[in-house]
Amino acid sequence: MPESRFALSMDAYELITRNVSEVVTEDEVRALAEDPDGKRAYVGYEPSGVLHIGHMLTANKLIELQEAGFEVVVLLADVHAYLNGKGTFEEIRETATRMQEQFVAYGLEESQTEFVLGSEFQLDEEYVLDLHALELETSLSRASRAMAEIAGGDTATVAQAVYPLMQALDIVYLDVDLAIGGMEQRKVHMLARDTLPSIDADSPTCLHTPLIADLTSGVGKMSSSEGLSISMEDTESDIEEKVNKAYCPPTADPEPTDEGEDRENPVLQIFEYHVFPRFGEVVVDRPEQYGGDLHYESYADLEADLESGELHPADAKGALATYLNRLIEPGREKIREQRSD
């Protein structure tokens, strides 16, 4: 099992905000970091049958928060998934349990993790009335702008306008001190900060994790619905193949495309946000003819070597596939069990 070696060597604030794209607000998080024990952090996920690399990215943050002393609440957002057109309620609920088991297999500490099904409290009268109160405070265009990065279909529905307001309310009802989400969630969280005071609740403190770029182009963000994405149901050879297909110029700062779109190096991003946070050390298995194995103790060293040419992208990819496979293996095993039931 991967272990973090950072828990003891970093101060709490550093650990809590490590690898995040945005801290809202720094002062609020510093206050939490002063005494993290027993503080509650949460992420909501629309249940899906299989964890993918995006789920794992926020889960990495949850694991770090647990190391810092936080209690973690994972909301299995069945009602949200339903509102976002992800299937019938029955189908969605079916996947929630599987998802929970996969999170534990991935490395969330079971004793410090509270899994909550959204429908357990989101249909209560009090919740619904509070929700209507928020609806009264929120313009349709604000709600749909907040949903733009999350919405599944191409048509905005009324359900999708309600969705972000429920997220805001969840933060109150789950009694959490810190809301975690990918950068695609930031508008929803900002809406929550603006709106919750109208029902006498506090504006939530938020951390947003980065989004990993599309694997084959480096443009935009990786999506589980299009292009290549990595999930726990990938076999070892799937992973090798996908990583090998990844866009990987020998730099951390690739040139924009001809159309002027920014590009990232997704291979490096995965090292930074997935591999190093979960493994203390990375060994790149390199053929003798190119100089033999390389050892890295930090992401920055690996990046510097790729940049200088010391580390060839092909070797970096080989190592990435190896470590991704190690990360995914426990979840892969769990999925195998789930499917043989």
Place this chain on the structure above:
RNA sequence: CGGACCGUAGCGCAGUGGCCGACGCGCUCGGUUGUAACCCGAGAGGACGCAGGUUCGAUUCCUGCCGGUCCGACCA
């Protein structure tokens, strides 16, 4: 409710009453590069929104429906 425009491969779009429905991006395969991208070569993929009608024949004309976009004080 009223009006305008639109609905053609995964996406963006061209086009014609009958002749192979074009192009760009994407995708697949091969070449090149110790990865990928770029580049080169070869491919796959479409009941031309649905239902009627006109016609010898409709994807192209007409009607209805469904779906989408925009407009609806005055002026123009």
